[in-house]
Each structure stands twice: as C-alpha cells, then as structure tokens.
Amino acid sequence: MQHFYIDASGKCIGSYDGPPEQSPFAGTPVAVAPEDADAQRWDGATWAWPPETRRQMVLRAIAARYQQALVAGLPYGGKVLQIREQDQANLTTMGNEARWAEANGAAWPAQFAWRMADDSFFPVATPGAMIALAEAAKSEVYRLRQVKWGHVDAVRNLAQAPDIDAYDFETGW
Structure with missing residues (x-):
C-alpha cells in the first residue's frame, strides 16, 4: 500500500509503495494522497490548503x-x-x-x-x-x-x- 510521508510541518516529502519500515523517507506515513503535495499540508486528519x-x-x-x-x-x-x-x-x-x-x-x-x-x-x-x-x-x-x-x-x-x-x-x- 502506498504511503505519503510528511515532515514535522505536515509537508509531503515523498511517497513509497511498500512497507513503511522500508521507506526511504524519514517522515511520518499517511495513507491518504494529497491533491497537491507541494501546496497542501497534513493537519493530523486530512490534507489542508494553507x-x-x-x-x-x-x-x-x-x-x-x-x-x-x-x-x-x-x-x-x-x-x-x-x-x-x-x-x-x-x-x-x-x-x-x-x-x-x-x-x-x-x-x-x-x-x-x-x-x-x-x-x-x-x-x-x-x-x-x-x-x-x-x-x-x-x-x-x-x-x-x-x-x-x-x-x-x-x-x-x-x-x-x-x-x-x-x-x-x-x-x-
């Protein structure tokens, strides 16, 4: 299952379609895809626009x-x-x-x-x-x-x- 990884500010830093423990990203995994990974931020429950x-x-x-x-x-x-x-x-x-x-x-x-x-x-x-x-x-x-x-x-x-x-x-x- 693909996960989207976020940094401490909620910015998407990448995605990985594999087990989270094998992810090349150090951020927190999120299962929901952002509409616009460059602009949106994860607010703990959903992707939000600043x-x-x-x-x-x-x-x-x-x-x-x-x-x-x-x-x-x-x-x-x-x-x-x-x-x-x-x-x-x-x-x-x-x-x-x-x-x-x-x-x-x-x-x-x-x-x-x-x-x-x-x-x-x-x-x-x-x-x-x-x-x-x-x-x-x-x-x-x-x-x-x-x-x-x-x-x-x-x-x-x-x-x-x-x-x-x-x-x-x-x-x-």
Whole structure:
C-alpha cells in the first residue's frame, strides 16, 4: 500500500509503495494522497490548503468572475453593449469625441451607430446619445470593479482557510 510521508510541518516529502519500515523517507506515513503535495499540508486528519494558498486561489477566481461579468456585457437599449477591457477604450474615446462635438456645436454623423454584442448596430444619432451610451458603460464597469474590489478586500481580511473556502464571491455581479 502506498504511503505519503510528511515532515514535522505536515509537508509531503515523498511517497513509497511498500512497507513503511522500508521507506526511504524519514517522515511520518499517511495513507491518504494529497491533491497537491507541494501546496497542501497534513493537519493530523486530512490534507489542508494553507490560508495564503487558498486566498490566492480564491483571488484568481474573483478576477476570472470579474472578466466573465465584463464579457457578459451591459443590457442597453434592448441589446447587449460590449464592455470588455478591449471595448472600454473605444467607448471612452467616442464618448469624449461626442463631448467635444456637443461642446463645440460640431456636426455629428446622423447615421452613426455602435456595434453591439450580437453584431447588430445601435443608432447613436446625436452626441448626447453617444455620451449616454459611454457613460452607461463607464458606470457599469466601475460598479463591477467595486464588486470585485469588495470581494478581494473581504478575502484578504479572512485569516483561516475554511473561512476563505466558505466565502461566496458570486454575490453582487
């Protein structure tokens, strides 16, 4: 039967598939395999993730959830406005162009339209309409960032791995 050997800190130092008395490892034998021998520690009853390891795993999951929310876009005018990171610069630029046009009384193309997530076009016939579209996108991105930051801060303030594991970062998106 294979055993996993741990040192005094609970770190897996190796495994041996033979009688424990013939093991090349000087540690304590454990019959249960770790999921990740480099990261987990034996706590006397089970393999556990150290709090900082779990924290980093959850922080990566929060970052992925934020990206997922951006990819989902923003319902706008009966369609979905793309607000991914690569879309944000375009929205900001055109919102600023619309502000300049409005401030200077410059012409705005009456047939101007914004390409939406479904590849259809949303009419943006006035500078004010473009400003409103860009502001809606900016507000939603900022709202999502605040949700992300709130979850990140909450996880950073948790000290115990079980608390980190139990934290629900799916709220607020």
